[in-house]
Amino acid sequence: MIPTAFPQHRATPLLDDPPLSTALKAQDPPGANPNIAGPSSATTTLSPAPPASGPTDQTAAGIAAPAAATAAGTVVIIYGQNQEHIVQLVAEVLGKPWTTEASLGMLARANDTAVVGILAHDLARSLQGCERSSLILVNTYCVENGSAPEDSLTESCDYEFLYLRGPFLRRDLSRFLSLIFGQTRPHDDLRTKTRTNFISTTFPDVHAALPNLDILSVGSDAVEIRVDLLVEPVPKGWTTPPVPSLKYVGQQLMLLRQHTELPIIFTVRCTRENGKFPMDDPALFYKYLRRAIQWGVEYVDVELWLPEEIRRQLFEKKGHSMILSAFHDFSGTWKWTSEEAQRIFTESAKYADIVKMIAMVHTIEENYELEYFRSTIKSRGAGPPLSAVNMGQMGQLSRALNTVFSPITHPLLPMIAAPGQLTAAEINEALHIMGQLPKRELYAIGSFRSTPHSMFMEKCLNELGLPHNFTSVDRGPKGSMESVLVQPHFGGAYLNPPVPTTTSFIPAASDAARAIGLVDTIAMTPGEATPGTSRFIGENAAWKGIRATLTREYVPSAYSSRAAIILASSQADASAAIFALRSLAVGTIYTVGFKASGPLAAGLEPFTSIQSVKRVEQPFVIVSALPPEKSLLVQPLLRHYGVNGRCSPPCTRGRVYLDLTSGLRKGDPLAVATRAGWTAYGVEDVSAWTTVETLRLLVGQNVPFDFVRMASGRPLF
Ligand SMILES: O=C1C[C@@](O)(C(=O)O)C[C@@H](O)[C@@H]1O
Incomplete structure (x- = not known):
């Protein structure tokens, strides 16, 4: 049983709001400028330059630059x-x-x-x-x-x-x-990971997968829908059609996409390659695969046997979907050392973002040959990455050694998609035994002792079959943290509350952490796996949690150049949110309760009087990072702008409220916001996204948001 994990939003009875003027007065920062922007400056404020560190971190996070325009057309x-x-x-x-x-x-x-x-x-x-x-x-x-x-x-x-x-x-x-519209690029994100997996689902009907989808996809970076294995229900007495209709496939895909945030791989596997789709009509494959692109599927699997013209057309029309070229050999006579293997790669690479090559083998040596083949492809340099594994029991070793999109299974699936498939946990265990994944000591540093959150982290390590230990340590007197960091097997930590980037024991910090000024995670620098000799980097996971929450129901460009308000009692409480909003290219950020300084201050304006509220256009987003005892103060703003706000651009109705307050609070700003027409998110969503990012930084594995959110003890919806 997974423990209840994160700080819960407590719905306290509604208290009367303070009047708006009191709210602002109470929050006046010392020395705040009373001459705040008028309406014209609110709308014409220069777009603040993105933080110096923005592009680097954004690329690493797979975030496409927020486009001011949606598309050319x-x-x-x-x-x-x-x-x-x-x-x-x-x-x-x-x-x-x-x-x-x-x-x-x-x-x-x-x-x-x-x-x-x-x-x-x-x-x-x-x-x-x-x-x-x-x-x-x-x-x-x-x-x-x-x-x-x-x-x-x-x-x-x-x-x-x-x-x-x-x-x-x-x-x-x-x-x-x-x-x-190319505003999120999941593939860019995955390309930065050292290892990626995808779960091959084998359900005849996606409905059957839904109850377990969260647990099934722990350790996966994408979910494959095997379209050829779908079985369309027919009225009694009718024969099942040889292939599921596009209508059925569309509905199944929609259902799956609604229940997972992971990218989807759309696969139509032919009969010769262990699938069910007949091969007599390549045009039928084109029809289904083209439709997948139209449906905005992230990865489309295109088999290499298909006529070149079909493969070329799909590649040309792929939009922002990625093409996975797929080749399977079941003959049992395949040779990774042959010229044929090199030729197949070259041919596949013509129309592919990833090349997948899979062969049935009968000896252990064929795994070594595959590794040699992999190294020859790597040494070619340019070209799409190779995902290659062997099938059959003898091929299992290669499934652990492959690093790009390893197909995995799970005991809760009705059947394995191919002989020799392993689970994510089995792959990690195998890597550990082979010395590829040394045991590490991980720490939660702060006020975590026996809290549900660190228990949840431990649970994730178990679920993933990782050998690491997870220990919670209270932040004690000065010097206590340093002693943790110098432990011989220290392998990373997360820190709650975060510490300033300038803290003496913090190693190098990422660009984002430096711009935000806070480190909440100490991770091994990418590519390093050996505790004791590794170098570490101070990271900030919180801003990604905030950004992921903000973009769940609005595309990134929806924020572009639009006004935002942040309420907090100190810049430190607001800085991750400022950075996240900047990564979305918001317009002016009005601040209440603190005055910003340093690199994050550009483009921020303190919001100090009732007149200022009246003169400012409708903000698109309000973020409250107020301490719980002051949480009430955001309510008048939510009401004011919810009802009275002038819209910009005209006719758009969306607006977002993000409440970062945790702990016993006054009032219920989320309920007020929802009633006033805001799309409202609480700190639980941000914490869950941040946990996803933290796990990724600490152990390089993906634990999906819905799994984390489910574990936080509240029903998801
Ligand atoms: O291409 C692959 C790989 C696979 O065949 C395997 O060997 O694990 C499983 C298929 O579902 C997937 O489409």
Whole structure:
């Protein structure tokens, strides 16, 4: 049983709000400038330069630069009868105004300032004589009654978003839009990891996977949906079709995507390569794989036997999806040392972001040959990374040695996807035995002793089959932390509360940690695995937790150039949030309760009087990092802007409230925010995302958000 883990948001009874003026007075920082920005400066403030460290850390985090514009073209949302709400929702998630048109001919030039909705029924007529290349057509379709869009409609569009109304809709939409517009690049993120795994799910129906999906995907960086293994239900007495229909596949994919934040790999495996898809019609493969790109799937598996023209076209049309070229040899006569192996790689690499080569073997030596082959590919330098493993019991060694997208299984799956597959824990155990993953002493330093959080960390280590020890130590008198860091097997730590970057025992700090001024994680520098001789780096995981929370239901560019307000009693409490907002290129950040100084201060304006509130445009985001006893003070602002705020840009309704306060608080700002129309998040979401990042920094493994959130003891939704 996983223990209850994180600080819980306590819903205390609503207290009366202090008036807005009292709230601001109470928070006036000493010496704050009373001449605060008027409306014009609020809207024309120069975009603050991103923090010096921004790009480096952002690249490492797989974060595409926040685009001010969504895409080079007008985003046209095609919607069904009585489904106009989806146009508004898309606009909200993109942070743009919207309109509906009866004809696209009216849109003279590419214009990315607004989202345009058009009824599906009007599309074909309206496209005639229209400059198609300046439009990005996204078909939206509600699958509520089990129906599916017309093929011809889907094919005339660039992308398609299938949806069900419900609690996941907005999140799923944000993920879809972020991917198709290149605003999140999960592949860039994964490329920086030393090892990556994906779980091959083998369910005939994704519904069966949902109850265990969180636990199934611990240790995975992506989830594979084996489309060829899906079995479409048919009425009694009917025969099951040889392949699941696109309609069924679309619904299954939508369901899976709604239940995991991990990137999805869309695989249609043919009969010759251990799959179920017949090979007599390559065009059918094209149809399914092309559709996966239109659906915004992160990775599309394209088999090498498919005609070159099909592979080329898919690669050319991949948008921001990544192509995984796949080759399997079941003959039992495969030779990694052959020229054929080199040729297969070269051919695969022509149209691939990752090349996957897999062969059935019968001797242990064939694993050594594979390792030699891997080294020859590495020595070629340029080209896509190689993911290569052997199948069969004799090939298991190669599954531990492969570092790029190792296919893994889990005991809760109905069957293994290929002979010899291992679990994430088995791979880690094997690596440990082979001396590739030495045991490390990890620490939680601060006020953690016997807290649920460190118990949860230990649980994760067990689940992942990692050999490390995890110890909680209270931060004691001066010098006590240094003594931990010099332990011979010290292998990393997380620190709560964080410590200033300037603290003497903190080793080198990452760019982000330096800009924020705080270190919350001490991790081994990438590529090092041996405790005792390793070098360490001070990191800040909190800002990534904040950013991940902020972008769950809005794409990064929704924040671009828009006003934000941060309330805190000190800059230290606000700095990770400032950094996260800067990484999203927000406009002016108004501060309440503290005055910023140093590198983070550029573009911040203290917000001090009631007049200032009246003159400032509607902020898109409010973050409160107030201590619990002052948490009440944010409520008047939430109410004021929730009801009275002037919108910018006009007609966009979205706004985000993030509450970073933990502990017994006064009032219930989250409830106030929700009632006033804000998309509200509490500290539990940020803590869960931060834990995901911390584990990744400390042990290089992915523990999905939903698993962490589930373990925090509160139902997810
Ligand atoms: O390509 C692969 C690898 C695999 O065949 C394996 O050997 O683990 C399993 C498949 O599901 C996946 O698509």
